[in-house]
Amino acid sequence: MSKNFFRHLIIVIIFLIVDYVLIWFWVKSMNPEPSGSIALLFLLPFTVILNLIIALILYIKKKKYVLYFIMNALISPFLMSYLFKQGISRSLDNTYQEWSFRIADTTFNITREKQDKYFSMTYSNTEGMSVGFLNGNYKSVKDGYLLTTDSNQYIIKNDFLFGFRKKGDSIKLTKTLF
Structure with missing residues (x-):
């Protein structure tokens, strides 16, 4: 060289x-x-x-x-x-944080908007189409988030969603793209 x-x-x-x-x-x-x-x-x-x-x-x-x-x-x-x-x-x-979970043939997504203290939840039965069905606010709590709507409260803690179907249940969440 x-x-x-x-x-x-x-x-x-x-x-x-x-x-x-x-x-x-x-x-x-x-x-x-x-x-x-x-x-x-x-x-x-x-x-x-x-x-x-x-x-x-x-x-x-x-x-x-x-x-x-x-x-x-x-x-x-x-x-x-x-x-x-x-x-x-x-x-x-x-800006965002997103989790997903699956129940039967339905995929659910939870999106947390970091700056606005707002969250939304969507579900999808078919690829490429989703429906928003739940919106609300969240606040940070120890090791997670308290999600509140007009009539419900959910907790995300250590990548588990608590209280989605019944008060004591927990669903394993998967972090997605964001």
Whole structure:
């Protein structure tokens, strides 16, 4: 391996680090939601075009950097896509918590909105369709949450739901995506 190769490799690594830091700070400040992922349709081509424009300008001024920006035009969209997806996951994790459980052929989901102290419960008998049937508020209690509606109270503690069908019953919950 030549000395020249290592110099080029170091420059490419520096480009990756700068890209990572800039994109990470931008995504963190943006705090994207899943509906914002459509923005990637515009942002990914924008990063390619921006790098190619810089490469074209440098072709006129300093030709030795052109190849780096062309390489960056190929790499940066993948990096942006990865960091954007991580930002969406972080946003969802900071906003929602969800559990599911199954009784016979019915899947139930409980979604807790972390900032609003609100929860909802849905059920589904078929794939792709769910029906909301229970909404209410929650408050944090020791090791769990007290869910209250107009007429019922439930407790989620250590990934178990208490009081769903009968006062003393417990149902094992599975944490889902969020």
